[in-house]
Amino acid sequence: MSTSTSKAIRIQQTGGPEVMEFVDVTLGQPGPGEALVRHAACGLNFIDVYFRTGLYPQPLPAGLGMEASGVVEAVGEGVTYVKPGDRVAYAGRPNGAYAQARIMPADNLVRLPDSIDFETAAGMMLQGLTVQYLFHRTFPLKGGETILFHAAAGGVGLIASQWARAIGVNMIGTVGSDEKAELAKAHGCTHVINYNKENFVERVKEITESKGVPVVYDSIGKDTFTGSLDCLSPLGMMVSFGSASGPVPAFGLQELASRGSLFITRPSLMSYTAKRADLEQMAAHLFSMVESGKVKIDIRQRYALSDVAQAHRDLEARKTTGSTILIP
Template sequence: MSQAIRIHQTGGPSVMQLDSVRPEEPGAGQVRIRHEAIGVNYIDTYHRSGLYPVPLPSGIGLEAAGHVDAIGDGVTQFAIGDRVAYGNGPIGAYAEFNTVAAGRLARIPDAVSLEQAAAIMLKGMTARYLLKETYPVKAGDTVLYHAAAGGVGLLMCQWARDLGVTLIGTASTSEKCALALSMGAAHMINSSQENIAMRVREITDGQGVPVVYDGVGRDTFEISLDCLQPRGLLASFGNASGAVTGVDLGILTQKGSVYVTRPSLAHYVASDRALAANTADVFDAVARGAVSIQINQRYALKDAVQAHIDLEGRKTTGASILAP
């Protein structure tokens, strides 16, 4: 038997419990991984709360790294003991073991540690699709990113700098602003003290930005629209403050015929080929030093409840990981 965090009902962090489970045997085309490090991501709180429904009872977590423990029929690309990671499910990463389709795994390069891989897979793939696919940035662009001191945010700061892009970030404290600046943000706006849209206009000489990357959701939706250039794009990719609802499409005309998209990583890595291209780019960025993952919180698997309390309480910066 092994241990896994499971939810039998949706709700606050306390609905997560540590259960004893039997590790699943891999079927054809599958690999079982013994986890060494597990990533904690905001989407996990959506599954736990019921915002993103999952069949109950359920495991939780989409991202982990470890060693290949068992191999199903037909798997030839991995061997027992290989270092591998995944960042797009299957759900159930908060556990000592998980069984994953071989095509959804990435081999971890020697230059990347297991902890780094567990902390960067989902966040790194998210940063990559936002910067290179949702709105493909080019050198000289100026962009806005909300919550720049978070796990994805610190990667965006670094990767934008590597691509020659000026990133304006927001954060709720002066300490978080300083952290994001140290990681590559060109400008930071303290959202608890400054008018975000006004500061963006000042920084861009009144022009606004061509794209806003917004993982906050309800609290920043209209602010983000106010920061855009005419025909700019709002990429609303998360709901940290709650879901955006009840939108009158006429507001998009009023704000300058702007666009809004609600992207999801799953649609950008739906095929094994797309996933492999994304993860290869992420690991390349880490290996050549263009980005580094800041693991600022570590918890034991049994302390997953506290990890979620801290994450939702905005007490974390960078990445958080669980150790099984």
């Protein structure tokens, strides 16, 4: 295949998994500040579903997918961060990672250490960088804290479980089944709550002797939002970083005051990696955690890129655990 064409997933309209089309695209050559990357593996993330359904709007027609790994084939003028032949990975906009190859801004790419293979890289960039900023920048954990983390058996959750254990943090994780509870525990989660069998607010109060936790990391959204606020100790921080169950409903600021002057933030990875120096520092931290063996990337599902509709169905049906990758 020449460098000028690629198979890629495109959507003409928002909707269910069936709106994703596997089509031929013409790439051309990278312009100033751009690089052409031939993908070895692409990551699957819940944010891809938000873009597909239109919860997060984008101009159509459009690509999907926010992370991948591969080899740089060509660069445009002015590109200094990478060169042809470099092994690279990335996470973030612009959308379009569901492709065999693509042209993208070169300053989004980070060079991969030789010790990290392409599949691992595609399964960890978005989720691993997310855990890095959640734990070290949004609410910097020092060790010794007890925290609440929802969806502990998902891709972000399994990385968070290991990362928390590595830095001496007691993580209370919520999951939806006994199998997922075993998985989260095996990855380092200190306490696991199956929210289909137990009230997570009551269990958090029990575990913390009614003190509550200083921070809740919540990617579920609508179904867990109020309960998450109820788990916080006074002056605690609610970190709402996703909405897998639907968007958080409107609420009054008095809800924060009545529970003890709480803080709330709605972070996104793109804000934290907007400066090149921050991206490089965060990626270096993630790579060192993986290279040390403290965090292992658990790729539990692999699909052909052409089978992406099934991958989305399984993700939305809560059938997946750990990281999922697409093979182009």
